[in-house]
Amino acid sequence: MTLRVYDTRSREKREFSPLNEGRVSMYVCGITPYSPSHLGHARCYLAFDVVHRWLEASGYEVDYVQNFTDVDDKILNISESEGVDYSVVSNRNIEDYFEVMDAMNVRRADHYPRVTETIPEIIDMISNLQEKGHAYVGGDGVYFEIDTAPEKYGQLTGQTLEMVRAGAGGRVADTGSGKRDHRDFALWKLAKPGEPFWESPWGDGRPGWHIECSAMSLNHFGEQFDIHGGGHDLRFPHHEAEIFQSECCTGCEPVVGYWMHNGFVNVDGEKMSKSLGNFWTVREAFENHDPLALRYALLSVPYRNPIDLTPEFLQDAVIHYGRLVEAYSASLSSDTDSGIDLSNYSQRFTDAMNDDFNTRAAIIEIQAVVSQNPGRDVASWFEKYAGDVLGLLPSSAEVLAGRAEAESARADIADRVEGLLKERETARQTKNWDRADEIRDELNSIGVIVEDGPDGPTWQLA
DSSP: OOOOETTTTTEEEEEOOBBTTTEEEEOOOOOOOOOOOHHHHHHHHHHHHHHHHHHTTTTTTEEEEOOOSSSOHHHHHHHHHTTTHHHHHHHHHHHHHHHHHHTOOOOOSSSSSSSGGHHHHHHHHHHHOOOOOOEETTTTTEEEEEGGGGGGGGTTTTTHHHHHHHGGGGTTTTSSSSSSSSTTTEEEOOTTTTTTOOTTTSEEEEEEEHHHHHHHHHHHHHHHHEEEEEEEIIIIIIIIIHHHHHHHHOOOSSSSEEEEOOOOOTTEEOOGGGTTTOOOBBHHHHTTSSSHHHHHHHHHSSSTTEEOOOOHHHHHHHHEEEEHHHHHHHHHHHSSSOOOOOOHHHHHHHHHBBBOHHHHHHHHHHHHHTTTOOGGEEEGHHHHIIIIOOOOOOOHHHHHHHHHHHHHHHHHHHHHHHHHHHHHHHHHHHTTTHHHHHHHHHHTTEEEEEEEEETEEEEEOO
8 A cells, every 4th residue: 555645635535745756845833832742732743753754664755844933922921921031931841842752752853943043034925925915014013815815715624714713712813903804814913012023124023823834834845845734723724824825925836735634632521721620731641651651542543533531541551552562572582483474464554554644553553463472583573663663662771671670570569469469359259349449549559550351360560
């Protein structure tokens, strides 16, 4: 199977054909660093990390660009409340981003342009749009006029602005009062007193949100590039605004070959949000979950689907991740070959990844090999597919060191755990469910995960 990618604009999976043979240009919208990175960010950048990895594993040379919107209303509000320069806020949260993504084995992009480093290019692009009749000066800045290219509206959502502006996260309304039409959006905002600003032909100010990514992507790649990625929530208004700006500026259609969007993160059935109290930063998630086990969980659902992080889902991921690491560790330590025919597993894994980067189906193949009690001949297979492609494995040195430590820790508590499991089994047989639950809680408190099976309970260290 050749690689097929779901393109949001055409609403179908299409055979992947980059502009230049053997080379892929990919731009993914990065964070606005006003706060520490959260699980929604992790879902997005893990998804595109796997896209990056699979493209390279398929023989492509990938030029990967991811931006930082390092000046923004929220950043300015926080800097004002803290009495510090806006760059202090953005820099500390960019540092947090790199630290948590490194911990989750997200490979670095090739380039990380910042808005504040791209002001001349942004101004040039706005000037170009103004000269072509797509932009006008309002009372508080410069705006893109939607009616100059109405055929481009709804390219990603298939809806009218009136149908979706209520779900635009406030971004539509946050464009000032100098517009000719409520559908128009800001390209340049005149500075308010006390705000940082840059000089421009229209007055001191800073860019609007949407123009930033258009300018940064076109500045790096030229008039066209292959993949533009981001979260599902960015389709409107951000990415539709990019289509207006980029295509009206360059005269090229399409500027982007494939638009890719990852699904939302839900917690216990509801979209993750601060107002619902189910909002986790990545660091908060690390307090309860190993970073790579969390990566395993987030890759267990295909990237375009929403993912529901229930306690049961996360616990299941921890168990399966532990089995993967244990199987890899055993294969590294084994003196014999297992004799497993890996060719069918490899082909099914490849087919899964070529079907729009279906990590769920790929992980099923990993799990199938794990269940075969692999020997030393499987270590390199794990490293290629579970490691290099899915990014799920620590280094072999870390795994072997962890195996020795885990075996020692397991031996230290084995007698206690086995005793508690026998007591729990007695409690279950006598229908003393409260005592059985107490014992499970006690085992969990010492880092023991119990799994009940047809042959009785088994246990492992979390």
